[in-house]
Amino acid sequence: MRLRRDAAKLSPRVARSYYLPVAQRRPQPNRNKSGALAWISDTVRRRGLFGALRHYAAAAVELLRDLTPARRQSRYGDIDYDFEHNVDSTWATVSLRTRLRELLSGGQYQPSEPELFHEILNSLPVAVDGFTFIDLGSGKGRTLLMASEYPFRKIVGVELIAELHRAAEENIRLYRSATQRCSQIEAVCADACEFVLPATPLVLYLFHPLPEVGLQRVLRNLERSLEQSPRPGWIVYHNPAMDSILGASRALVRAGGTEQYSVFKNL
Ligand SMILES: C[S@@+](CC[C@H](N)C(=O)[O-])C[C@H]1O[C@@H](n2cnc3c(N)ncnc32)[C@H](O)[C@@H]1O
Secondary structure, three states: OOEEEEEEEEOOOHHHHOOOOOHOOOOOOOOOOOOHHHHHHHHHHHHHHHHHHHHHHHHHHHHHOOHHHHHHHHHHHHOOHHHHHHOOOOOOOOHHHHHHHHHHHHOOOOOOOOHHHHHHHHEEEEEEEOOOOEEEOOOHHHHHHHOHHHHHHHHEEEEOOHHHHHHHHHHHOOOOOOOOOOOEEEEEEEHHOOOOOOOOOEEEEEOOOOOOOHHHHHHHHHHHHHHHOOOOEEEEEOOOOOHHHHOOOOOOOEEOOOEEEEEEEEE
């Protein structure tokens, strides 16, 4: 069984609604809200009240469909990594309670696919020794484990949902690999929009975790941090649904990518 390659290959209806092009959105997001509230307010702003209700109703139907045996089985399609490494990073075992929470916050957990993750990291034209790898929206922490196969100075995952964060902590504890090159791995349960970036060279990994408002807040934090402590910063945006937000930053320049991901670096 092969796993789904990216979130855009979720159910077409969810994917369509989840990744509404930025060009279709209205300006003036509410910058003071975070988490589920930010997502809901962003959804209402973009779609109007009735559009938002329709969106949530469709997402709820998808959620119910996901409970059918066939769907549940297909979600196990990403489990090869877990068997190989004796961890639990699949999205198949995420509880209904957490899935409901995800429905409101909008950022559904799906782990990065290993082959693509390594393709992305190997495409970075820098030696990552001395860099900190940060996954904003780290879920059950699969990327943290995969990143530990590279000589990062430190690896940090920031996850909003407590159940996913706890799974990440357990996975870090369980993970064993003869080829592991970084053992400084930390999982933090926090809102990515409020996370203070360390003043080290960075590889910032985003697998479409945030709504537009959230991504803009992260971008402003990043710009401020890079201005205060100039250093190399590489941003990997997997499933780059709101690519143009990063592309519009005067602090960043596009440095690579494919349809599945974008890479930016600071100027
Ligand atoms: C598509 S998953 C990616 C998981 C992981 N980065 C990976 O690639 O395997 C997005 C994750 O972002 C999390 N998330 C959504 N909003 C967040 C926020 N404001 N702060 C931190 N995490 C958030 C979701 O709970 C979800 O686990």
